Amino acid sequence: MQSLKSDALEPTRADLAALSTGQRISKLLPVYGLPILAVALIALFSALFPDSFPTLMNFSVLIDNKAVIALLALAVLCPMITGKIDLTIGYAIVLWHILAISLQVRFGLPWYLSAMIVVLLGTALGLVNGLLVEIAMIDSFIATLGMGTVLYALALWHTGGRQVVGELPDAFTAIDTLSVGPIPITAFYVLGVGILQWLVFEHTPAGRAMYAIGASPRAALLNGIPVRRTVILAFVASGTLTAITGVILAAKLQIGQASVGLDYLLPALVGVFLGSTTIKPGRVNVWGTIVAVIVLAVGISGIQQFGGDFYIEPLFNGATLLVSIAIAGYSQRRRRVVRPKTASVEASTVNAVIQPN
Template sequence: MTNHYGQSIRSDALEPGPDDYAGGGPSRIAHKIVRWLPVYGLPVIMVLLIALFSILLPQTFPTFLNVRAILGDKAVIAVLALAAMVPMVTGKIDLSVGYGVALWHILAVALIVQSDLPWPVAVLIVLLLGAILGVINGLLVELAQIDAFIATLGTGTILYAISLWYTGGRQVVGHLPDGFLLINAGDIFGIPLPAFYVLAIALALWVALEYLPLGRYFYAIGANPRAAQLNGISVRSSVILAFVVSGVLGAFAGVLLASKLRIGQASVGLEFLLPALVGAFLGSTTIRPGRVNVWGTLIGVSILAVGISGIQQFGGEFYVEPLFNGATLIVAIGLASHSGRRRAKVKDGRNDKKRSA
């Protein structure tokens, strides 16, 4: 992945060291601001966007109804962004998350209305198929040594073709049980249930990546696969596992989408790929710049959600959303590359100081 996108998903964060705060007075304060701006710049931008739209659109934007709509509508994208983030930690990319969500939501509906399966069984089957897709992607990347970008683009396109073949270009419709519909339609204290799913997934991934050995293995592989292997880390199995997690999360996003739309339609799903990737890439530019991370990814998705919601309430045309997502992706990759170069320069400077000492 680093060969295609520079240093956007390198695993070492820009962590301030003791020498970064040398000096005192105004210069020290200015240095701290410059140092922490990449870390908290995006959250600050998000707060400023919220404040701006709240001032310009006081009747519609700063309302609980709008917050509820944003949380509910962007949950699928947030789950897909977290799904795409996991392989990025290991230095890989999974494009199949955007294509897969089309097939998964169709299957979720079809298994219930056409095969008469209980909805929990249908959901489990979809999640299992997502895991199988992850295994296939991992084997293609690690065993067949196919570049992750090409491998997942190929499997994703095949999934999309299966969606078109299965539906024949028509919608899959039928009666869905209330329990399945509540997956998306339920709420707790007025907050849509999908928002809690996203929070639970984010917390689980954060704990796994930051506090468990598996997370350290993933980051080590993303930084230097050869060095990780020499240190006894099973690179192959770890990368395959990362794709499996991505596949399961992508399948769960499909279940959410099916519960939301209440129909299966092959033309739905691909539009989620770009914003999901944008959120994941933006996640490597904030909180821990130069290192893909969970909370940065959610902040990236939140910025997209807030920006698009505000623009649409201003009466933006239908093409504004893809335009906004595409421009943000370019900015995200540029910022990530800059963070990676800055991280490398900081590390080289520290190494030089150690050698000279």
């Protein structure tokens, strides 16, 4: 999984100090190109559709619709930082949102107890995924794809292929329907998770250790980083956040059905890969991921207002995934002029990664 390795290419202050203004702009443009694109798209579609696009209602709908994708993207970001991938997010959210509803309407459990059970099951799933990858030594792509397929089968078995419907308490649906002024509460979920992850990944030894593992597991191990334990915890975090997102999706849809969920997998992966091309190019990162989801949301919304057909969204997501992976791969090939040839050199490189700024 070479494409998942992390080593940011953003210029340092020392690099920029010796450059002219034009050269600084050319250096910073790849770093902040995606946020600039997001602003440009908003301005473009606002000018083209002044009566429908730049409205509070439209932006509220965009935020609420894409919050689940953003949260799933942040979930898959956790193991991806360590060079692993978790494909169960697209399958697990199917089962989790169904269980969050069926535990209430079929088994009569209180909504908060149902939500707690789902989150605990998500944490357990993350642990199992981590053990499969690090202890059983199964490639993360294969392990999580296989586990995800099992979860999807369980969802089909549990529902019998039918919808799970019933009366849900207002306190449960309020998880999604609440708003702060015109801003949906789901926006604050994404912002809160993003800030927490940014603090952990960028400003703690544990976060720097995760990036070091993504850069070189062998060198990280030589530097005394507990690689297996760290990767397993990354999967646990991914599983937990996916389950929380499943509860939010259940409160949003208020119906459990196995036909939803898989549509969220590709956009979440697109968000992470596309996000690795900005803010910290060549490294998957929190704010790049969130900006990428915004670009996807604005782009798809604008195209649909042009009158795009129903197949535009998957077409747009698939094409963007291919482009973003190509750009990310190019960025990573520029990581070093000469790649380290020995473990000792790799170890010194990773040691520099894990040192605080």
